Amino acid sequence: VAGTHGHAGDCNFHLDLLLNLTQQQDRVRLINVMTKITEKVMELGGSMSGEHADGRTRGVILPHVFGKALFDLFVEIKDLMDPRGIMHPGVKIVREARDKDLHQAIEELVGVDEKDSKLNLARFRDFSQLFSGVCSLCSQCADICPVFSKLSDGFAARTEAAPTFRRALAMALETGADPAIRNDPLFKKTFELCLLCGQCTFKCATNASMRDLVAKVREEKRSRVIAPAIAGVMERRGLYNAAIGLLGATQGLWQSRPGRQVLSWLPQGLIPTRIPTQRYLPRLAKATMEGRYPELARVAPAQAEIAYFHGCTSDLFAEPVADSFINIARHNGWQVSLPPQRCCGEPFASVGNTAEYHRLARYNIDQLLPYKYVVAHCPSCILAFKELPKEFARLGDTAYEKKARDLVAKLYDPARFIVEVAGVQNLKPATRPIEQKVTVHVSCHEKLGHKLTASANRTRDLLGLIPGLQVVPMKGADECCGEAGPWGLAGHYDQSLKLRQDKIANVMESGAGIVTSWCLGCIIQMRDGLGQAGSGVAVRHPLELLSEAYGPLVE
Known part of the structure; x- marks a missing residue:
């Protein structure tokens, strides 16, 4: 399996073989594939490097790609400019490769036996045994990542906000990096700001899962009191029913600004999350x-x-x-x-x-x-x-x-x-018309779930059962709204405001009187944003709309 991407304008492409070079069978595969590709490039009169130079790994094939006469000229120029051989020794000019068979030269570079390899094999591990999917380095995930596209100004370098950077950090940790890296502010920030929205996995050709990777990294900082306690309450049904009833009876604490202010004074960790007053x-x-x-x-x-x-x-x-x-x-x-x-x-x-x-x-x-x-x-x-x-x-x-x-x-x-x-x-026909325009917000987990099992999204079919309802398009209908459950509900509310700006604007520009979504978190986020924007657009669930069209059941 290989990931391929490139540049049509200057006629070159990158071939990333998804191999585990710590395994002998994959080193043999690389030797054979690299030999065949080099021979094909030579046959077509091309170059093995379109933009990244030849460096160390391709040095052994240059006598074959350019021909011995041109290679000898390279050597003469090198000797004139660097008679002592102190400038980047072993880069590009590999003299001992001149008279070797192509397959032999590549085999000596890669090494059938690990001890004979001239490569840093630890760099070429395949991490599919740790995280589902294999990264082909295409960077498609960056373009769709909400943090990369809308919150990257919070990083010193924009690349630090990309999912690929997060993956690289986790892989470094798995392959022997100093565990103290977990305490680095950049490491913490990179993983704390991941919404786990799944947009990166949705875009990924190999379904490389950032969710698995982030969950693994967060295991060390997992909740040792609150989360186990909540799970324990759920496992005791009588206690769970009583807890829901108590929360409902005391909801004035959650729904009023003074109540939320009081809760914000409680010690950190005593409640699952602090809810902003607004x-x-x-x-x-x-x-x-x-x-x-x-x-x-x-x-x-x-x-x-x-x-x-x-x-x-x-x-x-x-x-x-x-x-x-x-x-x-x-x-x-x-x-x-x-x-x-x-x-x-x-x-x-x-x-x-x-x-x-x-x-x-x-x-x-x-x-x-x-x-x-x-x-x-x-x-x-x-x-x-x-x-x-x-x-x-x-x-x-x-x-x-x-x-x-x-x-x-x-x-x-x-x-x-x-x-x-x-x-x-x-179906029994729904008879109560809803004379409104509605637009549809597709949640991140909704579209990823459909992708994972290749299932169809039937939301528009369901809305089509409602008489009088007109579905209108919305720009960026499947873009993240920035809620991501507890992430935007409270913990990263300020960042969620930035992420939802385009979504709220797109809803209002759609001309719809209703926006609908299957995700309650997205509904909460859009109601919050539309309310603060002074919009009259209602946010309702598709099932709520169809149920209204049916009306109450008359026995």
């Missing part, structure tokens, strides 16, 4: 989904085909998202169950608490797998499930790797379920 948040729910719909809780697979994974945000916030799906299901006679479930685990993985992530994932898999279909509306939860086969494969847990693959095969977002499983022709 940050918009939805109303908190007074009961979990299980408490609001006890008749749907724990319905057995024999009585319900659909397991609805509503996610912890539907337990926490009084947003009519999960309620809307249930209303749509009831209108169409679908049998839905709310099986026992916990957080998908993605928030835990993002802060390095991978043990909690895996424990929560195993529980959810066991609860959801018996059902024929699994429907989830949150793009981040869906992405977390799609990452699980790779996670368990890395752990060597073949049993749960298979279970995770089986779960992903029956996993749907509501739009795909409605269009591809239920079938539009089988």
Whole structure:
């Protein structure tokens, strides 16, 4: 496998072979490939170096590329200018290579046996065994990275904001760099500012995962009190239901500026995150989904085909998202169950608490797998499930790797379920028109999730079921809004304001009266931005719109 990129204007390209040169079989491959490519370049009358000179590694092939007569002229000029051979010895002019066979010269450079190699082999390791995907050095990820494109002014050099720089730092750490590098301010800044939005992986030809890499680096600084405590509460359902009820009853603390100011005075680490006084948040729910719909809780697979994974945000916030799906299901006679479930685990993985992530994932898999279909509306939860086969494969847990693959095969977002499983022709028609223009924001995890399993985005199909609703385009519809869950919610609120500027402007310029998104985090971010901009554009969930078009169910 090779990554190839180049410059059409001056007719050259770069070939990056994705090999592990610490392995003998890959060194042999390199010797053979390098020999064949050099012979082809010679046959076509080209050059092995289009812009980066020949240096040390290509010096051994120059007598063959340029011919011995021209090479001898190089040697004469070198001797005239540097008779003592003190200027860059061994660079470009490799005298002993003049009369050697091409294959022999390359073999002596690379070395079949590691001890014979003249290369610094540690530089050429392939890190696919550490992180999913292999970096081909094409830098496509930089152009789409929100930090690189919009926050790079916070770095001394713009390249320090690029995902490739973050990858290089992590690789250096894995290959013997001084562990003290973790304490370097630049190292901390580089990894703290990663949103884990997945835009880089979406653009990457090899699906090289920055998420895996950042989560691994953050493991050392993982939460040792708050995150395990939250996971512990989720694992004790009675305590969890009581905690949600308490939060809902005391939400005045979260929704008022004085209350948030008081919370900001608490010692660091006592609460999960500090919420800025001006940050918009939805109303908190007074009961979990299980408490609001006890008749749907724990319905057995024999009585319900659909397991609805509503996610912890539907337990926490009084947003009519999960309620809307249930209303749509009831209108169409679908049998839905709310099986026992916990957080998908993605928030835990993002802060390095991978043990909690895996424990929560195993529980959810066991609860959801018996059902024929699994429907989830949150793009981040869906992405977390799609990452699980790779996670368990890395752990060597073949049993749960298979279970995770089986779960992903029956996993749907509501739009795909409605269009591809239920079938539009089988739906009860929605009769209540919404005479509005709507534009669609595509979240980062939404588009990455579709890419990972090559699934179609059916959002426009779902919106097309609503009478009177007109979908209008928006510039940069799939660009990051800057929320990224807890990252922009509180911890990096000031940076999130910079990241969302274009998104808010694009929503307002679209001419829509409504902007819709599957991601509640994106909804919170856009409501916050549009509200501060004095815009009247409403931010609503696709399920909320379709449920409104159906209206309340009349028994």
